[in-house]
Amino acid sequence: MKNKTLVILAAGMGSRFGGMKQVEPVGPNGEFIIDYSIYSALRYGFNKVVFVIKEEYYDIFRNTIGKRVESKVPVFYAFQKLDDIPEGFSVPEGRVKPWGTAHALYSARKYIDSNFGVITSDDFYGDDAFKELSLGLNSNDYVIVGYPLITTMSENGAVKRGVIISENSKVKEIIESSCEKVDEGVKCVPLDKNKKEFIVPDNQSVSMLMNGFTTEMIDKIGNCMKKAFENSKDDLINYEMLLPDIMDESIKEGKTINLIDTTSKWMGMTYKSDLDLVKDFIKGEIKKGTYPENLWK
Secondary structure, eight states: OOOEEEEEEOOOOOTTTTSOGGGOOOSTTSOOHHHHHHHHHHHTTOOEEEEEEOGGGHHHHIIIIIHHHTTTSOEEEEEOOTTOOOTTOOOOTTOOSOOOHHHHHHTTGGGOOSEEEEEETTEEOOHHHHHHHHHHTTSSSEEEEEEEGGGGOBTTBOEEEEEEEEETTEEEEEEEEEEEEETTEEEEEESSTTSOOEEEOTTOEEEEEEEEEOTHHHHHHHHHHHHHHHHOGGGTTTOOOOHHHHHHHHHHTTOOEEEEEOSSOOEEOSSGGGHHHHHHHHHHHHHHTSSOSSTTO
């Protein structure tokens, strides 16, 4: 069996949620969403976990989720730092926020030595999704686990989603868009102003940042960062290096990205009002036998 690492991006603050939703209890015994992700990942063959966090979060992660799982799987902590940039460059004056999801992944590079999956800490991906991700990592292609767009929509208006354009389960393009339900399906307005809005059916696959890569992705990100600092010096105050953009560039260079759809239900916690929905859903999954009532007993 191939070694498989799970990288969990957990450096965000969750400002709209009003606190650190990464460590918000959602399970009957105080489990976080991360607990359920790790539980399923171990079930399907992942054998290393790397948390990407802000350094100031270390103690709370180490003393909660870390202590719960470190006896079951090797656990490492990578710190996303603003000054972790290509050699020979400096952080521009006025820049305060991190450099984006691709940079967060790059922060974990010294712990990645095998095929690896990437998820966020505050999204509930479901058990089957980890099974599909693990199977996808058995090849040397990249992987996106896709969810039907309509199941990821909000009742409160438009949401930002990576709309996956594919052919024969091969990803052709990822279009970051603002998506909203309309009579004809779902209207998607690309964030790239050079692209026109379009309509897709309810079951259009979208990326919820559950991806699989080989180690070459780390080198790819490093090269893209260097180019960005060389060519975009005047706009580095607002520059973000997003993982979907790096994947899109990889496709254009000929890299195969396989789309694997899952039967799992995705759930997010953007606002405090989402908390009860997630808790109720997990109770239902426990009743169905998908998870034990006490994950780590």
